[in-house]
Amino acid sequence: SAVISQKPSRDICQRGTSLTIQCQVDSQVTMMFWYRQQPGQSLTLIATANQGSEATYESGFVIDKFPISRPNLTFSTLTVSNMSPEDSSIYLCSVASSSGAGETQYFGPGTRLLVL
Amino acid sequence: AQKVTQAQTEISVVEKEDVTLDCVYETRDTTYYLFWYKQPPSGELVFLIRRNSFDEQNEISGRYSWNFQKSTSSFNFTITASQVVDSAVYFCALSEMNSGGYQKVTFGTGTKLQVIP
Numbered sequence: 001s002a003v004i005s006q007k008p009s010r011d012i013c014q015r016g017t018s019l020t021i022q023c024q025v026d027s028q029v030t031m032m033f034w035y036r037q038q039p040g041q042s043l044t045l046i047a048t049a050n051q052g053s054e055a056t057y058e059s060g061f062v063i064d065k066f067p068i069s070r071p072n073l074t075f076s077t078l079t080v081s082n083m084s085p086e087d088s089s090i091y092l093c094s095v096a097s098s099s100g101a102g103e104t105q106y107f108g109p110g111t112r113l114l115v116l
Numbered sequence: 117a118q119k120v121t122q123a124q125t126e127i128s129v130v131e132k133e134d135v136t137l138d139c140v141y142e143t144r145d146t147t148y149y150l151f152w153y154k155q156p157p158s159g160e161l162v163f164l165i166r167r168n169s170f171d172e173q174n175e176i177s178g179r180y181s182w183n184f185q186k187s188t189s190s191f192n193f194t195i196t197a198s199q200v201v202d203s204a205v206y207f208c209a210l211s212e213m214n215s216g217g218y219q220k221v222t223f224g225t226g227t228k229l230q231v232i233p
Binding site: 001031033041042043045048056090092094096102103104105106107108109110112 | 149151153158159160161162163166168207211218219220221223224225226
């Protein structure tokens, strides 16, 4: 399985500001995913990021609020823009070696975000 | 649309007891994959197991075992002789291909397991 790191591990931010979360993988992967986990809740997929193409967003998530970059096969960023307290969550990056339905997704340690 | 139900929100057991975590899923696809993940208090999701829809054999890995039954759309997880280190939130998940040709994983709401020493 891949080793995945995320930066920052946690942050406290003021409303109206933006935060960019980085996800770094120790090997080249085809698929990278960004999830949100609100306090005490399950994981919700924000978007799927393929290298060299625009990210695919799930219903309820838009590019203006959560812009994503995927410049190469080992790195991605998620920006949480114009934050409000409702954005307080754990944001998790995950990777899969292919787009197949059976591919296991491995997760990073997450970024704990608190918006005041 | 696919759906994963984990009806048990929280379970408490005394150390060394056996415990079963239930997972029921819904899907229209004939080909799909099921997963279990563990999320300890540190927050990182740890992959435990993957099963495909064509393999109904039960699996055992140490103190962990999984019972997959297509007839009841269930994929239950049993921990034998539980230990305090098993305390975590456990998520069941279902994977299918979405309309865009990408893998789409749906997670259940999770079961919080507390093992009391």
